[in-house]
Amino acid sequence: MSRNEIKVLVVEDNPADFRLVSEMLTESVSPFFTIFHANLVDEAIKILRKDKFDIILLDINLPDSRGLEGLEKITLQEQGIPIIVLTGLNDQDVGLQAIQRQASDYLIKGEINRNLLVRSILYSVERREGESRYRSLIEMSPEAIFVNRENKIAFVNQAALQLLGASTMEQIAGKSLFDLFCPDPQHQICEEIQRVLEGLSAPLIEAKILRCDGTTVNVEVVASPFFEKGVRSVQVLVRDITVRKQAGEVLKRDKEMLEGMVKKRSQELMGIQVELERAKRLSDIGTLAATVAHELRNPLAAIGMAAALIKRKAKDTASIEKHLKAIDKKVMESDQIINNLLFYSRLRPPHNEEISIAEILQECIDLAKKQSNKAVVVDMKHDPIKKVLINADPLQMREVFSNLINNAFDAIPNMGGNVEIEMIREQEFIKIFIRDNGEGISKENLDKIFDPFFTTKAKGTGLGLTVCYRILSMHGGSIGFTSEPGKGTTVVVNLPQKTNG
Ligand SMILES: Nc1ncnc2c1ncn2[C@@H]1O[C@H](COP(=O)(O)OP(=O)(O)O)[C@@H](O)[C@H]1O
Numbered sequence: 034m035s036r037n038e039i040k041v042l043v044v045e046d047n048p049a050d051f052r053l054v055s056e057m058l059t060e061s062v063s064p065f066f067t068i069f070h071a072n073l074v075d076e077a078i079k080i081l082r083k084d085k086f087d088i089i090l091l092d093i094n095l096p097d098s099r100g101l102e103g104l105e106k107i108t109l110q111e112q113g114i115p116i117i118v119l120t121g122l123n124d125q126d127v128g129l130q131a132i133q134r135q136a137s138d139y140l141i142k143g144e145i146n147r148n149l150l151v152r153s154i155l156y157s158v159e160r161r162e163g164e165s166r167y168r169s170l171i172e173m174s175p176e177a178i179f180v181n182r183e184n185k186i187a188f189v190n191q192a193a194l195q196l197l198g199a200s201t202m203e204q205i206a207g208k209s210l211f212d213l214f215c216p217d218p219q220h221q222i223c224e225e226i227q228r229v230l231e232g233l234s235a236p237l238i239e240a241k242i243l244r245c246d247g248t249t250v251n252v253e254v255v256a257s258p259f260f261e262k263g264v265r266s267v268q269v270l271v272r273d274i275t276v277r278k279q280a281g282e283v284l285k286r287d288k289e290m291l292e293g294m295v296k297k298r299s300q301e302l303m304g305i306q307v308e309l310e311r312a313k314r315l316s317d318i319g320t321l322a323a324t325v326a327h328e329l330r331n332p333l334a335a336i337g338m339a340a341a342l343i344k345r346k347a348k349d350t351a352s353i354e355k356h357l358k359a360i361d362k363k364v365m366e367s368d369q370i371i372n373n374l375l376f377y378s379r380l381r382p383p384h385n386e387e388i389s390i391a392e393i394l395q396e397c398i399d400l401a402k403k404q405s406n407k408a409v410v411v412d413m414k415h416d417p418i419k420k421v422l423i424n425a426d427p428l429q430m431r432e433v434f435s436n437l438i439n440n441a442f443d444a445i446p447n448m449g450g451n452v453e454i455e456m457i458r459e460q461e462f463i464k465i466f467i468r469d470n471g472e473g474i475s476k477e478n479l480d481k482i483f484d485p486f487f488t489t490k491a492k493g494t495g496l497g498l499t500v501c502y503r504i505l506s507m508h509g510g511s512i513g514f515t516s517e518p519g520k521g522t523t524v525v526v527n528l529p530q531k532t533n534g
């Protein structure tokens with residue numbers, strides 16, 4: 034458009050008023066006015082869809098829209114064109130209200146003259162051009178911008194329409210910013226906007242905005258107050274933070290997963306370290322046991338022989354006889370300890386055969402029953418896999434299970450109790466549970482029971498479980514304890530059905 038040619042759309046149903054206005058304008062040469070005419074608002078809208086205008090002169094009283102209705106309809110359609118409202122003598126209030134909305138000026142019919150009309154048009158067009166430069170900046174902004182005025186959205190830019198999934202301003206006509214922010218953080222954002230309306234600044238806050246299709250988008254919002262035509266309004270900048278949020282969530286998830294992995298690995302490493310320490314201690318003990326056993330054997334044999342000699346030479350003395358018997362007994366006990374030590378130190382790699390664990394368990398139970406004078410009821414619950422054979426060293430297995438069953442019998446009080454043995458199959462493993470309702474093991478002791486020489490029994494060696502642990506490790510199996518003091522203990526032995534070697 035050149036400033037010399039101004040295209041005017043006059044929306045006026047009264048032919049006399051239209052003629053008056055158009056005559057005033059056609060008198061002017063510079064600028065030169067091209068005049069178009071519409072009788073009704075709807076007709077004007079149709080024309081506006083087809084053609085571009087520099088200014089609209091709008092009669093406030095038309096058959097299809099009274100008062101400010103027509104102004105609102107037209108501004109919805111054409112945000113950029115300045116509108117001068119033409120009012121009657123009695124409608125001056127409406128003219129003022131029109132200015133508070135979108136109108137750039139109002140003129141009272143009957144008081145209009147050529148100069149006034151041309152000046153008002155030129156001034157409105159000039160001002161709107163200034164505004165439109167600012168507006169085009171805002172339109173181009175990649176950030177979504179909303180303007181809320183009198184609790185209604187008065188303006189949105191292209192980015193805002195896109196964010197809402199709307200193609201035209203009409204889709205959000207009549208809505209307020211409050212409608213767009215979702216119910217959940219609604220209170221907070223509405224409070225903020227309210228604060229801004231009261232002239233206070235609002236911090237950057239996160240919210241959710243409701244799109245036209247009913248979905249929501251995570252956004253970040255800043256709002257600031259301003260005055261427009263005497264009305265306090267709010268200008269809101271809304272930024273889509275979906276991608277940032279998603280990235281944050283992915284990072285958080287990855288971090289948690291990594292932390293979990295590190296924690297798991299650390300635990301595994303700690304477990305391995307404990308095992309290594311135990312293995313090292315056991316091998317040290319093994320060497321020591323062999324040496325001690327060897328060293329003790331000779332002096333003990335000498336003591337035994339000396340006692341036998343004395344016994345032969347001093348038959349008559351009864352008291353000597355008693356002491357000599359005591360020596361004999363202690364020598365035998367020492368010998369037993371040495372046997373245990375040697376068994377431990379000489380543990381050889383298993384000689385595997387196909388054996389029935391159920392049978393071995395039965396033998397160990399029979400033996401334990403024979404040796405014990407307690408009333409122990411033993412319950413075998415392994416019928417379904419009774420016939421299963423496994424590849425293991427029969428002697429070593431006997432050693433393991435007689436140790437465990439003896440421990441169970443030992444734990445049971447003199448008046449009697451129960452031992453329950455259960456055998457199940459779990460994938461490639463056979464699991465044997467040995468449960469007793471004996472005295473149980475304190476939490477503190479539970480950590481020590483596999484330590485060599487740890488015993489709570491007057492005549493215990495503390496080597497039984499150490500040996501079990503080693504034998505089971507050599508078979509690729511494992512052993513575990515759970516216990517409740519005063520209630521009983523459960524031992525789980527895990528054995529692979531097919532062992533190597
Ligand atoms: N079934 C059980 N109930 C209670 N305590 C047990 C049981 N099995 C093992 N223990 C505890 O573990 C210790 C070590 O057992 P073990 O190595 O077999 O040595 P010992 O039987 O010679 O004491 C026992 O002294 C006992 O305190």
Ligand SMILES: [Mg+2]
Nearest residue numbers: 436440497498
């Ligand atoms: Mg034992």
